[in-house]
Amino acid sequence: MRTVLVTGGTGTTGRRVATFLRARGVAVRTASRHPVAGDDQHVIFDWADPQTFAGAVEGVDRVFLVAPLSDPDPAAAVGGFLDAAVAAGTRRVALLSSSAVTDAPSGLGALPPLVRDRVPEVAVLRPSWFMQNFVGSHPVAAGIRERGEIVTATGRGRVAFIDPGDIAAVAGHLLLGASIPDGELILTGPQALSYDEAAAMIGEVTGTSVRHTSITAEELTTAIEAGGVPHDYARMLAGMDAEIAAGSEERITTTVRDITGEEPRSFRDFLLDAHRARSAHPAGTVA
Numbered sequence: 001m002r003t004v005l006v007t008g009g010t011g012t013t014g015r016r017v018a019t020f021l022r023a024r025g026v027a028v029r030t031a032s033r034h035p036v037a038g039d040d041q042h043v044i045f046d047w048a049d050p051q052t053f054a055g056a057v058e059g060v061d062r063v064f065l066v067a068p069l070s071d072p073d074p075a076a077a078v079g080g081f082l083d084a085a086v087a088a089g090t091r092r093v094a095l096l097s098s099s100a101v102t103d104a105p106s107g108l109g110a111l112p113p114l115v116r117d118r119v120p121e122v123a124v125l126r127p128s129w130f131m132q133n134f135v136g137s138h139p140v141a142a143g144i145r146e147r148g149e150i151v152t153a154t155g156r157g158r159v160a161f162i163d164p165g166d167i168a169a170v171a172g173h174l175l176l177g178a179s180i181p182d183g184e185l186i187l188t189g190p191q192a193l194s195y196d197e198a199a200a201m202i203g204e205v206t207g208t209s210v211r212h213t214s215i216t217a218e219e220l221t222t223a224i225e226a227g228g229v230p231h232d233y234a235r236m237l238a239g240m241d242a243e244i245a246a247g248s249e250e251r252i253t254t255t256v257r258d259i260t261g262e263e264p265r266s267f268r269d270f271l272l273d274a275h276r277a278r279s280a281h282p283a284g285t286v287a
């Protein structure tokens with residue numbers, strides 16, 4: 001193996017993938033739009049600027065791929081990138097998708113078939129919703145911090161929230177392994193919780209009262225739009241909540257354990273660690 005390129009390499013998942021691989025002695029190049037002070041293995045890379053692709057993929061044989069965020073039709077950018085990567089010698093891609101995304105002719109759902117068409121060895125990771133949405137900069141976390149409130153359109157639907165550290169471990173194993181296993185890679189945590197239950201658990205762990213308010217998908221679309229998100233994207237996000245309300249995210253899989261040999265982290269353990277980290281560094285960001 002030569003070098004693994006981690007796109008979105010400074011983000012929630014990519015950062016953890018890079019750490020996992022480097023801890024095993026793998027040469028890793030992280031890629032994103034902003035420089036990382038003191039990291040000479042990071043390259044400036046922008047999905048909107050194809051001129052940045054060649055420098056990112058040079059000497060790379062495996063890629064962790066985080067697609068352009070908020071791009072309603074990411075296939076054009078990703079297709080051009082994959083052409084450059086395969087020409088440079090890339091043989092394997094682990095694509096970060098989502099349990100809420102199914103294969104489709106356009107949008108995020110177009111990416112799995114696109115990558116499979118172009119790259120010899122492909123793993124499509126379909127994680128459920130991230131535990132990290134409850135901390136850091138995500139709107140759910142901001143609502144908790146600013147108003148003690150989580151607003152969704154999920155009703156009583158449950159979600160098998162997953163720690164991105166577990167996603168990164170799966171990605172790392174798949175990027176380093178001898179081959180890619182067959183079948184769907186739906187990644188979940190060990191327990192499905194409604195947002196009511198998650199809010200109650202946050203209260204137990206932190207001692208701070210948090211409530212969950214469930215509104216309609218239409219109301220949520222309007223609220224997301226008010227934050228500057230384009231209407232169609234806001235409607236797509238609210239639609240994902242409606243799917244959760246209908247039970248789409250309740251399933252629990254053994255994929256993390258099957259691939260890594262480790263049990264995925266529970267939401268309670270995640271909260272305890274995040275709370276300890278915040279107590280130790282009150283001004284810091286838990287990400």
Ligand SMILES: NC(=O)c1ccc[n+]([C@@H]2O[C@H](COP(=O)([O-])OP(=O)(O)OC[C@H]3O[C@@H](n4cnc5c(N)ncnc54)[C@H](OP(=O)(O)O)[C@@H]3O)[C@@H](O)[C@H]2O)c1
Pocket residue numbers: 007008009010011012013014031032033034035045046047048066067068069096097098099127128129130133
């Ligand atoms: N949150 C969830 O619950 C959830 C659940 C399932 C799946 N997912 C999937 O997870 C993915 C997001 O992953 P994440 O949460 O790890 O990401 P993230 O924390 O939002 O970080 C995004 C990363 O992408 C980089 N980036 C942003 N725009 C870019 C651009 N135009 N060109 C190049 N790099 C760019 C960012 O760095 P710079 O700013 O420096 O460019 C950063 O490194 C999405 O595809 C989403 O569908 C999320």
